[in-house]
Amino acid sequence: MATPVKHLLAAGTFMLAALGLCAAPASAAPEKNHPKAADVVKKAQTKKSSKGKKAAAVVAAGAAGAAVAATVDEAEPDITDTKVTDYACELGNAITIYTNEKDDAHIALRWKKRLHRLERVGTTTGALRFENKNYGLIWIGIPAKGILLDSKLNRQLANECKNAEQSKPLVTAALDDKKS
Known part of the structure; x- marks a missing residue:
């Protein structure tokens, strides 16, 4: 009966570590008991880095769009015939x-x-x-x-x-x- 409790605690620690809620590093997760754990951690890191790249691209595109909008709006209005x-x-x-x-x-x-x-x-x-x-x-x-x-x-x-x-x-x- 102690063995399933160990596995549950180990799995819970791993999940918390993967979410970044636990102080224990992801490498401290029990990879011995769960061989697929390393794959899960790698996928999570890949998603984080790709999301970061996408977010940076969106911010850069937004800044470029704002710069274009600002330059369009900065053009002085035509005041002939006013x-x-x-x-x-x-x-x-x-x-x-x-x-x-x-x-x-x-x-x-x-x-x-x-x-x-x-x-x-x-x-x-x-x-x-x-x-x-x-x-x-x-x-x-x-x-x-x-x-x-x-x-x-x-x-x-x-x-x-x-x-x-x-x-x-x-x-x-x-x-x-x-x-x-």
Whole structure:
């Protein structure tokens, strides 16, 4: 009766060693009692190494794909035949937005001497929201002002951005309405 218990314990130790859960090395597994154990260990090592190679290939392919996507997205958008709107923001920041009448789903935004293409995102509030997910830029335009956000760093890049129309004092507009 002691012999089957020995075999069960030896088999359990081998299985734990093969899974890497036991501190005993795989070579300490009872190869004397189980001649096929060496084959099992070799197959497990081969699978691990082939999986590692496959995973490395997938990571490399993903990195190459991301690099291609980044270079495609890094190309500056075409701003010919666009309407240019300059915004003056607090802290001396400036933003220029290029809009195309034929394509209202995209804008080009110049920020810090770089031109970015942003894609329109629908909102329930009526605000104009445009995003560039690769760079994490978000432009939100409301009737009173515009805001540029960095979604990757979770911070504001520019606030209180106003174009010439938005910069007009509201008091004069209210007085003009009373005169009429």
